[in-house]
Amino acid sequence: MHNPVTLTEIRAARDLLARITRTTPLTWSRPLTDQVGGEVWFKCENLQRAGSFKVRGAYVRIHNLPEHERARGVVAASAGNHAQGVALAATLHDVPSTVFMPEGAPLPKVAATESYGAQVCFAGTTVDDALIAARDYAERTGAAFIHPFDHPDVIAGQGTIALEILEQCPEVNTVLVGLGGGGLLAGVATVFSALRPETRVIGVQAGAATSWLPSLAAGEPVSIAGMATMADGIAVGRPGELPFEIVRECGVEVRTVSEEAISRALLLLLERNKLVVEPAGAVGVAAILESVERLKPPVVAVLSGGNVDPLLLLRLIRHGLSSAGRFLSLRLRVPDRPGALARLLLEIAAVDANVVDVEHGRMAPNLAIGEVEVALTVETRGPSHAATVLKRLREAEYRIESAQ
Amino acid sequence: MHNPVTLTEIRAARDLLARITRTTPLTWSRPLTDQVGGEVWFKCENLQRAGSFKVRGAYVRIHNLPEHERARGVVAASAGNHAQGVALAATLHDVPSTVFMPEGAPLPKVAATESYGAQVCFAGTTVDDALIAARDYAERTGAAFIHPFDHPDVIAGQGTIALEILEQCPEVNTVLVGLGGGGLLAGVATVFSALRPETRVIGVQAGAATSWLPSLAAGEPVSIAGMATMADGIAVGRPGELPFEIVRECGVEVRTVSEEAISRALLLLLERNKLVVEPAGAVGVAAILESVERLKPPVVAVLSGGNVDPLLLLRLIRHGLSSAGRFLSLRLRVPDRPGALARLLLEIAAVDANVVDVEHGRMAPNLAIGEVEVALTVETRGPSHAATVLKRLREAEYRIESAQ
Numbered sequence: 001m002h003n004p005v006t007l008t009e010i011r012a013a014r015d016l017l018a019r020i021t022r023t024t025p026l027t028w029s030r031p032l033t034d035q036v037g038g039e040v041w042f043k044c045e046n047l048q049r050a051g052s053f054k055v056r057g058a059y060v061r062i063h064n065l066p067e068h069e070r071a072r073g074v075v076a077a078s079a080g081n082h083a084q085g086v087a088l089a090a091t092l093h094d095v096p097s098t099v100f101m102p103e104g105a106p107l108p109k110v111a112a113t114e115s116y117g118a119q120v121c122f123a124g125t126t127v128d129d130a131l132i133a134a135r136d137y138a139e140r141t142g143a144a145f146i147h148p149f150d151h152p153d154v155i156a157g158q159g160t161i162a163l164e165i166l167e168q169c170p171e172v173n174t175v176l177v178g179l180g181g182g183g184l185l186a187g188v189a190t191v192f193s194a195l196r197p198e199t200r201v202i203g204v205q206a207g208a209a210t211s212w213l214p215s216l217a218a219g220e221p222v223s224i225a226g227m228a229t230m231a232d233g234i235a236v237g238r239p240g241e242l243p244f245e246i247v248r249e250c251g252v253e254v255r256t257v258s259e260e261a262i263s264r265a266l267l268l269l270l271e272r273n274k275l276v277v278e279p280a281g282a283v284g285v286a287a288i289l290e291s292v293e294r295l296k297p298p299v300v301a302v303l304s305g306g307n308v309d310p311l312l313l314l315r316l317i318r319h320g321l322s323s324a325g326r327f328l329s330l331r332l333r334v335p336d337r338p339g340a341l342a343r344l345l346l347e348i349a350a351v352d353a354n355v356v357d358v359e360h361g362r363m364a365p366n367l368a369i370g371e372v373e374v375a376l377t378v379e380t381r382g383p384s385h386a387a388t389v390l391k392r393l394r395e396a397e398y399r400i401e402s403a404q
Numbered sequence: 405m406h407n408p409v410t411l412t413e414i415r416a417a418r419d420l421l422a423r424i425t426r427t428t429p430l431t432w433s434r435p436l437t438d439q440v441g442g443e444v445w446f447k448c449e450n451l452q453r454a455g456s457f458k459v460r461g462a463y464v465r466i467h468n469l470p471e472h473e474r475a476r477g478v479v480a481a482s483a484g485n486h487a488q489g490v491a492l493a494a495t496l497h498d499v500p501s502t503v504f505m506p507e508g509a510p511l512p513k514v515a516a517t518e519s520y521g522a523q524v525c526f527a528g529t530t531v532d533d534a535l536i537a538a539r540d541y542a543e544r545t546g547a548a549f550i551h552p553f554d555h556p557d558v559i560a561g562q563g564t565i566a567l568e569i570l571e572q573c574p575e576v577n578t579v580l581v582g583l584g585g586g587g588l589l590a591g592v593a594t595v596f597s598a599l600r601p602e603t604r605v606i607g608v609q610a611g612a613a614t615s616w617l618p619s620l621a622a623g624e625p626v627s628i629a630g631m632a633t634m635a636d637g638i639a640v641g642r643p644g645e646l647p648f649e650i651v652r653e654c655g656v657e658v659r660t661v662s663e664e665a666i667s668r669a670l671l672l673l674l675e676r677n678k679l680v681v682e683p684a685g686a687v688g689v690a691a692i693l694e695s696v697e698r699l700k701p702p703v704v705a706v707l708s709g710g711n712v713d714p715l716l717l718l719r720l721i722r723h724g725l726s727s728a729g730r731f732l733s734l735r736l737r738v739p740d741r742p743g744a745l746a747r748l749l750l751e752i753a754a755v756d757a758n759v760v761d762v763e764h765g766r767m768a769p770n771l772a773i774g775e776v777e778v779a780l781t782v783e784t785r786g787p788s789h790a791a792t793v794l795k796r797l798r799e800a801e802y803r804i805e806s807a808q
Contacts, residue, residue, distance in 0.1 A: 356715060
């Protein structure tokens with residue numbers, strides 16, 4: 001197969017986007033630089049307009065529609081970044097847009113898509129249902145269907161990120177890119193194949209939702225089911241036809257990361273880099289955290305988007321604190337006597353840990369008369385400090401039912 | 405009084421910092437641009453090394469110490485950004501640093517300060533206690549005491565931010581800067597007085613902790629007590645002597661913002677700009693949100709730091725969702741019959757709101773036999789959607805005990 005997306009087209013897309021999208025900053029990571037033993041940078045597409053790289057491809061796609069097609073408006077199906085990217089790109093062209101979302105799509109994403117000017121319609125309960133409704137709408141009304149990844153113009157738009165990376169870090173040797181349908185990876189791989197083939201481009205999927213590994217093994221896109229990952233933005237059941245061919249032709253490597261690593265990556269980005277990134281946008285960072293071999297520096301990880309529901313953010317911070325060993329949840333039993341809880345809390349204070357939550361109950365199963373159950377959440381400095389807390393309590397002969 | 409900090413010194417500080425600190429990005433805000441009716445930008449010092457602007461002043465101060473003083477190390481007292489700024493600045497000079505913190509300082513700040521190379525010592529329970537211990541340590545050991553704001557070198561370092569703002573947005577007409585001891589504001593005011601006096605510089609304090617308004621009224625720094633603000637980074641009980649004189653001489657205006665506006669600002673920055681900012685770093689944005697007159701654009705608000713404890717972040721997100729009307733907490737009573745809770749939840753689903761939390765109890769005071777109390781947390785699209793939920797429940801004759 002001949003790659004239908006050329007460097008010339010990606011450069012033309014870059015010129016087109018010059019006054020439309022932001023040249024997002026490259027920001028340095030000290031802890032990952034220490035880990036890798038050479039410079040690690042993040043390409044901050046979470047700071048892109050509409051919160052992700054998606055506006056790049058959508059803008060190029062809509063721009064290249066013939067005038068008479070554009071006049072009939074555009075339609076897309078998405079519960080995420082593509083929705084906002086299409087809405088903004090269409091509005092910038094003064095083109096009406098309709099976005100189909102499944103019922104139950106996160107309310108902030110609905111509100112954001114509307115605020116960028118799209119009409120939001122609900123259909124079914126999955127993105128696939130919404131997709132059918134969107135295609136049906138396109139047929140009925142003549143609106144142009146904007147696919148999230150399987151189109152050369154979309155891939156050319158996303159590829160502009162790679163041109164920016166090459167300007168910002170010309171000597172880059174490793175690039176990590178999140179991988180769902182494959183539009184972003186295909187664009188990035190095309191640029192590096194043409195301009196700096198010695199750079200290793202790695203596509204990263206969530207291990208709990210990888211359609212690319214079986215597809216690459218089979219030599220063609222295959223569909224998978226059951227995608228239980230927090231990285232919903234890249235939980236795509238089947239690689240795009242065109243991205244698949246391009247990624248295969250460029251010989252791009254694909255790897256997966258655990259949910260645990262994604263959480264740790266999100267917390268690192270929040271705490272150290274002060275950046276809000278969505279789970280799908282953090283898989284490249286997760287891959288650095290989990291890498292068993294040395295990645296050749298300079299390394300650039302693309303933070304593809306930042307559109308995370310605040311409610312998910314709440315859970316992520318909580319989960320991240322736990323998995324970094326910073327939250328210790330304990331269940332233990334104490335005598336039902338005045339002062340018993342106070343004594344327990346003094347033990348914890350003695351090893352300098354903060355109690356953030358206490359629950360005290362008499363309803364646990366198998367509780368002896370004269371015993372109460374206490375559930376504590378304690379903030380610690382990390383795993384070794386958490387171990388110190390547990391040791392202290394065991395030495396004081398507390399009976400710990402569970403600790404995590 | 406003659407301003408002891410000159411533009412020449414601030415320019416020299418800029419040259420000194422060129423390879424040390426980041427030229428942090430200026431990022432555009434669409435919602436505030438819409439509100440103000442002209443461009444609004446954020447100066448992202450939360451993306452500065454060590455998470456805030458403090459490293460600028462600390463670096464210049466330590467650099468300018470005579471060699472023999474530097475050799476004895478430096479000492480500071482802080483539970484926040486100054487601690488990390490001094491630790492990093494000292495380590496960059498290969499100078500040992502000691503930071504005194506009050507017992508109970510947030511563990512992540514302790515860990516971060518240590519990770520930048522400082523030795524952390526605990527003293528007393530307030531920053532004032534730590535300050536006494538630090539001064540005492542300086543006398544005993546000959547270490548140089550690094551004041552967080554009341555020194556010309558520190559002010560010169562912080563002023564370099566204003567030079568960057570003028571390069572990034574030369575036509576800026578309004579600058580909003582958070583105000584604690586006054587080091588940052590004094591530096592910024594000095595630059596604008598010299599280079600662009602037509603720019604209006606506004607210092608912003610938390611209304612719950614303003615020492616500057618009474619000080620300006622009295623014509624000299626006065627001390628206040630009782631500082632119940634979430635913006636702990638600028639809860640300084642008394643303006644610095646030198647910053648006070650400079651701010652007064654430059655005729656800088658000082659205003660205050662509510663805690664509510666700070667929460668809304670933090671949520672806006674998180675959700676729309678994907679930026680983690682600490683409460684003290686968001687007061688400029690809060691001032692734009694609360695401004696009753698039109699601020700002349702272009703407006704630049706300095707996001708002075710991003711070092712927020714993840715636990716505080718959890719509370720902020722939760723609080724922000726509530727105050728944006730996105731979280732509706734309800735308490736109501738339902739009959740203690742099978743299906744009663746299900747019917748209640750169906751009513752809420754019918755108006756398209758997400759239930760995020762349900763508590764169901766039989767222990768509330770004054771509960772009739774045959775009644776249970778239900779506490780619900782519901783996610784809505786905003787205040788009008790929340791009103792729709794309440795209306796629907798009232799129409800279905802639910803007895804709502806409280807709603808907020």
